[in-house]
Amino acid sequence: MNSPRIVGGISRRRFIQYGSLAIGSSIVAACSNGGTETATTSAGSAVGVSSPSGDGIKVGVLYSTTGTIAIVEKSLQDATFLAVEQINEGKGPWSGKQGINGKKIDMVVVNPDSNWDLYNQMAKRLIDEDKVSCVLGCYTSASRKSVLPVFEEKDKLLYYPVYYEGNECSSNVFYTGAAPNQQITDSIPFCAKTFGKRGFFIGSDYIYPKESNRIAKAELVKAGGEVVGDEYAALGTTEFITIINKIKQAKPNFILSNLVGDSIPAFYKQLKDSGITSKDIPIMAYPTTEEEIQAMGPEFAEGHYTSFNYFQTVDTAENKAFVEQFKAKFGPDRVTNGVMEAAYFQTFFMAQAMEKSLKEGKELTTSNLREATRGQVFKAPQGTVKIDPENYHTFLYSRIGKWKADGQAEIVFSTEAAVKPIPWSQALYKGRTCVHSTPDKRGNPIVETKKDLPVELLKI
Amino acid sequence: MIVHTLASIVYLAQSSPSEGFSAIAFTNQLLNGLGIVGILLLTGLGLAITFGVMRIINLAHGEFIMLGAYTTFVLQSVFKMDLLLTIPFSFLFTALIGAIVERTIIRRLYGRPLETLLATWGLSIVIQGVVKLIFTAQLKYVRAPSYIRGNWTLFQAGDQVVQISIYRLFIIFMALLLLALTGYLLYRTALGREVRAVTQNRDMAKCLGVNTNLVDMATFAYGCGLAGIAGTVISSLKSVAPPMGQDYLVDAWMTVVTGGVDKLIGVLAGAFLIGQSNAAIAYFLNDPTARVIVLAAVIVLIRYRPEGLFTIQKRS
Numbered sequence: 001m002n003s004p005r006i007v008g009g010i011s012r013r014r015f016i017q018y019g020s021l022a023i024g025s026s027i028v029a030a031c032s033n034g035g036t037e038t039a040t041t042s043a044g045s046a047v048g049v050s051s052p053s054g055d056g057i058k059v060g061v062l063y064s065t066t067g068t069i070a071i072v073e074k075s076l077q078d079a080t081f082l083a084v085e086q087i088n089e090g091k092g093p094w095s096g097k098q099g100i101n102g103k104k105i106d107m108v109v110v111n112p113d114s115n116w117d118l119y120n121q122m123a124k125r126l127i128d129e130d131k132v133s134c135v136l137g138c139y140t141s142a143s144r145k146s147v148l149p150v151f152e153e154k155d156k157l158l159y160y161p162v163y164y165e166g167n168e169c170s171s172n173v174f175y176t177g178a179a180p181n182q183q184i185t186d187s188i189p190f191c192a193k194t195f196g197k198r199g200f201f202i203g204s205d206y207i208y209p210k211e212s213n214r215i216a217k218a219e220l221v222k223a224g225g226e227v228v229g230d231e232y233a234a235l236g237t238t239e240f241i242t243i244i245n246k247i248k249q250a251k252p253n254f255i256l257s258n259l260v261g262d263s264i265p266a267f268y269k270q271l272k273d274s275g276i277t278s279k280d281i282p283i284m285a286y287p288t289t290e291e292e293i294q295a296m297g298p299e300f301a302e303g304h305y306t307s308f309n310y311f312q313t314v315d316t317a318e319n320k321a322f323v324e325q326f327k328a329k330f331g332p333d334r335v336t337n338g339v340m341e342a343a344y345f346q347t348f349f350m351a352q353a354m355e356k357s358l359k360e361g362k363e364l365t366t367s368n369l370r371e372a373t374r375g376q377v378f379k380a381p382q383g384t385v386k387i388d389p390e391n392y393h394t395f396l397y398s399r400i401g402k403w404k405a406d407g408q409a410e411i412v413f414s415t416e417a418a419v420k421p422i423p424w425s426q427a428l429y430k431g432r433t434c435v436h437s438t439p440d441k442r443g444n445p446i447v448e449t450k451k452d453l454p455v456e457l458l459k460i
Numbered sequence: 461m462i463v464h465t466l467a468s469i470v471y472l473a474q475s476s477p478s479e480g481f482s483a484i485a486f487t488n489q490l491l492n493g494l495g496i497v498g499i500l501l502l503t504g505l506g507l508a509i510t511f512g513v514m515r516i517i518n519l520a521h522g523e524f525i526m527l528g529a530y531t532t533f534v535l536q537s538v539f540k541m542d543l544l545l546t547i548p549f550s551f552l553f554t555a556l557i558g559a560i561v562e563r564t565i566i567r568r569l570y571g572r573p574l575e576t577l578l579a580t581w582g583l584s585i586v587i588q589g590v591v592k593l594i595f596t597a598q599l600k601y602v603r604a605p606s607y608i609r610g611n612w613t614l615f616q617a618g619d620q621v622v623q624i625s626i627y628r629l630f631i632i633f634m635a636l637l638l639l640a641l642t643g644y645l646l647y648r649t650a651l652g653r654e655v656r657a658v659t660q661n662r663d664m665a666k667c668l669g670v671n672t673n674l675v676d677m678a679t680f681a682y683g684c685g686l687a688g689i690a691g692t693v694i695s696s697l698k699s700v701a702p703p704m705g706q707d708y709l710v711d712a713w714m715t716v717v718t719g720g721v722d723k724l725i726g727v728l729a730g731a732f733l734i735g736q737s738n739a740a741i742a743y744f745l746n747d748p749t750a751r752v753i754v755l756a757a758v759i760v761l762i763r764y765r766p767e768g769l770f771t772i773q774k775r776s
Binding site: 065066067068070071074075205231232233234236237238239241242243244245246248249262263264265266269270273274275291292294295296297 | 482485488489492495496499592596597598599600601603604609610611623625627628696697698699700701703704707739742743746747748750751
């Protein structure tokens with residue numbers, strides 16, 4: 001090593017060099033958050049958006065726009081922004097109205113930078129300093145678990161738009177994504193019947209895929225099938241050569257995939273590259289949506305399956321309008337998916353509840369908002385959905401899509417109406433469900449019926 | 461780390477040996493290991509130049525891989541170019557960015573590894589941010605050429621097949637080709653001699669009339685260009701997104717550090733050792749556990765042989 005210079009205190013020149021590097025990087029980081037015209041912020045700061053009068057209703061928006069989860073959460077934020085814009089300007093499903101009883105929604109947008117601890121801090125800050133009436137946000141179960149104690153301790157409401165592993169029933173969360181019985185329970189018997197009894201389970205190595213696979217394995221055994229493999233890959237890994245070799249060896253009839261994020265395109269590509277086509281061994285996936293299909297190239301997904309509540313191809317007037325409005329706002333090459341749809345319609349659940357409370361002359365306190373939200377019905381893009389007044393999960397359609405060459409899904413299975421949510425897998429916990437007996441009761445809501453719970457469809 | 465180790469112990473306890481040992485499947489796995497070796501070699505090679513030869517701790521190495529992948533993505537989506545044809549362009553583009561970085565940042569920090577480390581770390585954040593600003597955070601799709609798809613069957617008996625993916629073979633071929641080319645440049649040409657002279661004794665080389673500024677810039681740019689090629693070749697097999705480089709950074713470092721940084725052959729040895737042991741352990745256990753074990757082994761190795769496996773004994 002040759003170090004002719006003496007390294008001492010920081011010279012002014014070096015200070016300027018490092019300083020400008022630091023400032024430059026933070027400016028770029030800040031800019032890179034805002035793909036939309038709305039002013040978003042860099043990690044650790046919050047900014048109020050669209051408040052001309054200043055007497056709007058403050059709502060927290062808690063999604064990461066930087067870090068590993070940003071790829072997904074950015075699109076959830078986009079869907080939320082679209083819904084809020086429509087509510088504020090009286091467009092789309094909100095046409096004929098102006099805001100919420102004339103008041104505008106005033107978003108407080110924060111960016112927790114894909115860091116679970118920051119989710120917790122940002123939630124506290126939204127509630128304590130920004131005094132929001134409720135929060136829309138979170139994607140991963142890890143972030144939900146991180147903020148849950150905050151919402152319970154301070155008694156505030158979180159609207160959570162993501163399919164998840166269940167086993168939770170907080171009276172401070174409205175779960176608008178699928179519970180296990182709205183995604184797993186229908187797809188596993190479908191696989192066993194259509195493809196065969198032997199299932200190979202894979203997933204990313206963290207809480208959601210492991211729990212989801214545990215439920216799916218129990219469902220497969222219940223359906224008379226056999227689990228021939230169970231493998232996990234580190235979160236974010238893109239090397240699947242070993243898992244594919246094990247799949248070749250186990251010769252399953254189908255693969256059940258709970259991989260997330262970057263791993264999905266890598267797995268589908270490498271599976272096809274290794275000579276296994278969708279005709280040989282089809283993949284049934286949960287977290288694989290239009291967005292991932294677009295990213296991997298539809299040729300790799302063609303013939304594989306996904307089980308979800310919503311696909312961009314769902315044939316309703318509401319969905320056509322949603323897709324059109326989304327593309328008009330964010331670009332014609334963007335696609336919509338089930339999580340985005342939930343992030344979109346849950347904003348209307350919130351708005352309808354606020355409208356109801358204000359019309360009745362009530363203030364937007366947590367208990368009023370909770371009372372007004374449960375039981376809300378909305379004509380969502382996927383069809384009519386409703387928040388279950390007992391367990392605060394959502395009646396959703398259960399659908400299975402087969403991917404086509406154009407990257408869109410052909411819906412090969414759909415329930416006739418939205419299915420009543422059950423937060424606990426009935427294959428693992430027979431008869432366990434959840435009832436919040438009175439809206440504000442904070443005690444244990446778990447109810448053990450010890451009986452098989454029937455499938456209930458939404459009747460309007 | 462502790463959490464991971466604990467998790468892997470739980471794994472070890474849970475995982476039961478699968479239905480006996482199959483020689484065919486294990487052979488396949490060793491061939492698969494070669495696929496991993498190819499990727500490690502390809503991603504580690506650029507680092508072997510910037511760190512091994514120039515002693516620059518370049519934490520933005522992964523971002524140069526990412527830039528290579530994005531170059532291919534842009535050329536493919538705008539000009540409908542074949543992946544192989546984009547290789548020279550991504551080499552030139554990342555080399556150019558590398559040259560600019562060397563001129564503006566690295567040059568001022570020679571001989572101060574700690575500050576280089578901080579500066580290149582900052583640089584990696586900046587590059588990721590800029591790419592995210594231009595292309596958004598969405599995953600991108602890069603198409604592989606149709607003539608290097610499918611599998612090459614080496615042995616078949618009934619339904620037992622030993623085969624290797626042709627694309628993986630292509631990656632190994634590319635990696636070895638670049639290794640040979642780099643070896644040739646470094647040990648058989650005048651420029652290579654100058655590069656080695658500058659890294660061994662900068663002042664003396666300068667006295668003897670070597671343009672050290674130019675040599676530094678060319679060497680760093682070449683290392684970055686190699687990373688760009690790696691990005692292009694990998695892009696169609698894996699995911700293209702702004703944070704993708706982070707994935708390869710750790711692996712590339714492990715490869716270079718294990719093999720030893722003084723000799724180019726060390727990269728090959730490091731890639732082979734890490735790739736094959738990873739594949740073998742993953743076959744019997746699983747991928748996350750294999751990664752933990754290999755990482756731990758590398759740490760132990762560095763503890764007892766900080767200079768890596770293949771090094772020249774020096775007197776100084």
